[in-house]
Amino acid sequence: MTARHRGRGGNPITVTLCENGPLLLRGDFVIQTQDGRQIAVRRRTVALCRCGHSTVGPFCDGTHKLVRRRDRPSTAAGSGTGTDPAGTSVDTEEER
Amino acid sequence: MRLPEPRGPVSEHLVEVLRREPGTVPIPGTTRQPAPSAVHDEDLQLSLFLCYELHYRGFDEVDDAWEWQPELLGLRAGLERAFEVDLRDRVRVRPVAPDDVPTALGDLTSTDHGPSLPRHLQRKGTLGQFREFVLHRSIYHRKEADPHTWGIPRLAGRPKAALVEIQADEYGGGQPERMHAEIFRHTMQALGLDDGYGRYVDAVPAVTLATSNVISLFGLRRRWRGALAGHLAAIEMTSSQPNRRYGAGLRRLGGDELATWFFDEHVVADAVHEQIAAHDLCGTLARAEPDLAADIVFGAACALDLDAELATHLLAAWDRGESSLRRPFGWSSGQAS
Numbered sequence: 001m002t003a004r005h006r007g008r009g010g011n012p013i014t015v016t017l018c019e020n021g022p023l024l025l026r027g028d029f030v031i032q033t034q035d036g037r038q039i040a041v042r043r044r045t046v047a048l049c050r051c052g053h054s055t056v057g058p059f060c061d062g063t064h065k066l067v068r069r070r071d072r073p074s075t076a077a078g079s080g081t082g083t084d085p086a087g088t089s090v091d092t093e094e095e096r
Numbered sequence: 097m098r099l100p101e102p103r104g105p106v107s108e109h110l111v112e113v114l115r116r117e118p119g120t121v122p123i124p125g126t127t128r129q130p131a132p133s134a135v136h137d138e139d140l141q142l143s144l145f146l147c148y149e150l151h152y153r154g155f156d157e158v159d160d161a162w163e164w165q166p167e168l169l170g171l172r173a174g175l176e177r178a179f180e181v182d183l184r185d186r187v188r189v190r191p192v193a194p195d196d197v198p199t200a201l202g203d204l205t206s207t208d209h210g211p212s213l214p215r216h217l218q219r220k221g222t223l224g225q226f227r228e229f230v231l232h233r234s235i236y237h238r239k240e241a242d243p244h245t246w247g248i249p250r251l252a253g254r255p256k257a258a259l260v261e262i263q264a265d266e267y268g269g270g271q272p273e274r275m276h277a278e279i280f281r282h283t284m285q286a287l288g289l290d291d292g293y294g295r296y297v298d299a300v301p302a303v304t305l306a307t308s309n310v311i312s313l314f315g316l317r318r319r320w321r322g323a324l325a326g327h328l329a330a331i332e333m334t335s336s337q338p339n340r341r342y343g344a345g346l347r348r349l350g351g352d353e354l355a356t357w358f359f360d361e362h363v364v365a366d367a368v369h370e371q372i373a374a375h376d377l378c379g380t381l382a383r384a385e386p387d388l389a390a391d392i393v394f395g396a397a398c399a400l401d402l403d404a405e406l407a408t409h410l411l412a413a414w415d416r417g418e419s420s421l422r423r424p425f426g427w428s429s430g431q432a433s
Binding site: 022046062 | 206364365370372
């Protein structure tokens with residue numbers, strides 16, 4: 001699924017929602033904090049984290065794949081093992 | 097770069113004739129007995145590397161006209177057949193429907209294919225081991241992206257645009273100092289290694305050359321364009337997290353920001369590239385050319401298999417308390433090991 005918006009320079013901003021993955025941003029976008037401080041972007045296409053577990057936020061670092069893996073229901077151990085109340089978990093010691 | 101030292105009859109013959117005028121010396125076909133495993137055949141992998149390098153930067157002592165010399169291409173084809181037979185034997189992939197290619201790539205790359213080299217280097221690896229790891233990787237990383245670029249003129253439409261989008265970023269988006277192959281030099285320098293192109297070919301074993309040769313094999317032959325795309329996708333899809341670990345490992349060993357830049361850069365860059373490679377490149381290529389679906393997955397599986405084989409080699413050597421290189425290596429003075 002993709003949303004488009006005309007950027008300032010006439011280059012349409014495209015936001016691509018990657019399935020079980022980040023948001024891909026292309027076009028004349030600016031990323032800034034809530035107080036308006038611009039975050040340096042060093043490439044034309046960026047991936048924004050949407051699992052909340054990235055170590056290099058706001059950008060994606062692929063950690064969502066570990067989250068997903070650990071979130072799969074366990075068949076051997078009891079249900080819910082290794083997941084937090086939100087249903088996702090990354091073992092910061094073992095996995096990271 | 098200079099011609100490497102031969103490792104057997106074929107590479108010995110090649111190193112000898114390539115010094116002469118092109119075309120004046122007939123090159124016999126390969127009549128040698130194939131070694132049990134082409135991936136670990138030192139003579140075969142070095143000979144292939146020699147043939148392929150003529151298409152990249154060439155050798156100081158070799159006339160550029162050798163690149164398209166028919167007898168040499170014939171010899172190369174024989175070596176490639178042996179390599180391909182071994183790859184087919186090592187890597188079995190199930191048939192896949194074109195629409196399922198991105199999912200198949202996701203499943204393949206989320207399965208463990210070997211021991212975890214990233215975990216070892218993150219937590220326990222010594223500076224000497226990290227240096228060896230970087231030395232092995234320099235065979236490919238000093239020409240990073242180049243073999244996959246061969247795919248661009250062989251694709252059209254969306255898969256082509258996807259490959260260009262990835263490669264443009266690999267090449268620094270127009271800034272030479274940001275090209276990945278250039279950034280890698282900082283890591284090499286920080287570890288006391290010579291960052292010259294092809295400097296360490298003589299030091300690495302066949303399996304390391306195979307990890308680079310396989311991309312040249314896929315890249316230089318149009319019929320392998322699907323495998324080339326799949327190979328790139330597999331690399332991108334197994335990059336962010338391992339590189340995060342490599343960066344953390346090098347920081348643990350005292351590496352500064354410049355030394356770890358290469359790894360830190362790949363964490364962020366490849367989180368982007370993997371999405372583009374799996375879906376926009378491989379997914380749309382499989383739909384446009386359904387016959388390539390199996391090749392795409394095969395290429396990805398080859399990348400993972402050879403990467404795991406190299407990791408196995410490194411960890412096994414270190415486990416025995418030995419070097420993973422072909423010969424003891426003289427580090428520059430003042431470097432810890």
